[in-house]
Amino acid sequence: MGLLRYHSIMRWPRPGLPLAIVLATAFAAMPLAQLPASDRDTLPKPKPRCERAAFRVLLDVGHSAEDPGARSARGVTEYEFNLRLTREIERSLKDAGFTQTVVLVSEGVAIPSLISRMRRANAVPADLLVSIHHDSVPERFLEPWFSGGNPTRFSDRFRGHSIFVSFENSRAKDSLQFASLLGAELKARDLSYTPHYTERFMGGRQRELLDKQAGVYRFDKIFVLRTAQMPAVLFEAGMIVNRDEELVLTTQERQNTMALAATDAIDSFCAQRQATIRAATERRHRKIPRLGRTHTENAPTGARPAEEPATARLLR
Numbered sequence: 001m002g003l004l005r006y007h008s009i010m011r012w013p014r015p016g017l018p019l020a021i022v023l024a025t026a027f028a029a030m031p032l033a034q035l036p037a038s039d040r041d042t043l044p045k046p047k048p049r050c051e052r053a054a055f056r057v058l059l060d061v062g063h064s065a066e067d068p069g070a071r072s073a074r075g076v077t078e079y080e081f082n083l084r085l086t087r088e089i090e091r092s093l094k095d096a097g098f099t100q101t102v103v104l105v106s107e108g109v110a111i112p113s114l115i116s117r118m119r120r121a122n123a124v125p126a127d128l129l130v131s132i133h134h135d136s137v138p139e140r141f142l143e144p145w146f147s148g149g150n151p152t153r154f155s156d157r158f159r160g161h162s163i164f165v166s167f168e169n170s171r172a173k174d175s176l177q178f179a180s181l182l183g184a185e186l187k188a189r190d191l192s193y194t195p196h197y198t199e200r201f202m203g204g205r206q207r208e209l210l211d212k213q214a215g216v217y218r219f220d221k222i223f224v225l226r227t228a229q230m231p232a233v234l235f236e237a238g239m240i241v242n243r244d245e246e247l248v249l250t251t252q253e254r255q256n257t258m259a260l261a262a263t264d265a266i267d268s269f270c271a272q273r274q275a276t277i278r279a280a281t282e283r284r285h286r287k288i289p290r291l292g293r294t295h296t297e298n299a300p301t302g303a304r305p306a307e308e309p310a311t312a313r314l315l316r
């Protein structure tokens with residue numbers, strides 16, 4: 001290869017190479033501060049990253065041993081499914097570096113156990129609450145059959161997961177953002193949500209579908225969601241009254257898939273939240289007055305909003 005040809009190859013980028021990559025390569029050796037402002041704006045922005053150890057997730061195990069929720073087609077309680085999947089998600093999160101993850105397990109009967117669970121949840125400064133459940137169907141769809149010689153009930157009519165948010169949650173917008181991320185991660189792993197909650201035959205259990213791609217429904221009255229003082233979603237991981245789906249939901253493979261989907265969604269949500277908080281903090285710092293101005297003219301009040309998440313405090 002001749003010298004002239006070598007130099008011409010080095011100097012000119014390959015045709016079709018994206019402009020962003022060309023710019024990033026060309027400016028890589030140059031300190032950012034030396035670039036003119038207009039060039040700085042054209043550089044590709046690095047993807048925000050999550051500082052995982054500073055982000056606390058509460059994993060709420062739906063129901064309790066005494067009040068175990070739905071019953072599967074083979075007579076296993078929903079609580080057992082919820083507890084097992086929650087432990088898988090906890091393990092996946094802690095392995096990924098979300099070391100502050102807390103699992104909430106409650107004892108006792110429905111209402112008092114719910115209230116005490118939420119009291120404990122709100123006592124912990126946390127960035128996100130995910131309530132883990134498994135789904136059933138309205139009574140009239142259940143049919144009798146025998147499983148292992150025991151009489152029980154099933155419905156093979158519906159299958160799939162679903163995600164719920166409450167607009168009565170004080171951080172409803174963030175809740176919806178996380179719900180959509182979770183639905184997208186599940187979809188990317190070929191898991192489908194159940195669309196039947198939009199149907200009129202669901203009567204009082206009919207729900208508005210907020211995100212058609214991700215399978216996110218609106219359900220304002222869910223106690224856990226509306227009383228949580230942090231972004232919160234309820235995840236129905238699958239239909240345990242469906243005889244085939246019940247078997248799939250018990251496999252380690254499916255548990256791992258859902259745990260990884262949840263971990264990736266939490267990581268994306270954390271990165272976006274922390275980037276937003278960092279940007280707000282920088283904006284506030286830019287507004288701090290220089291010498292000569294009185295404190296009351298421009299300075300922030302110093303009082304942080306009550307709903308500020310744990311991340312905001314931990315990032316400082």
Ligand SMILES: [Zn+2]
Pocket residue numbers: 062063069070078133134
């Ligand atoms: Zn449940």
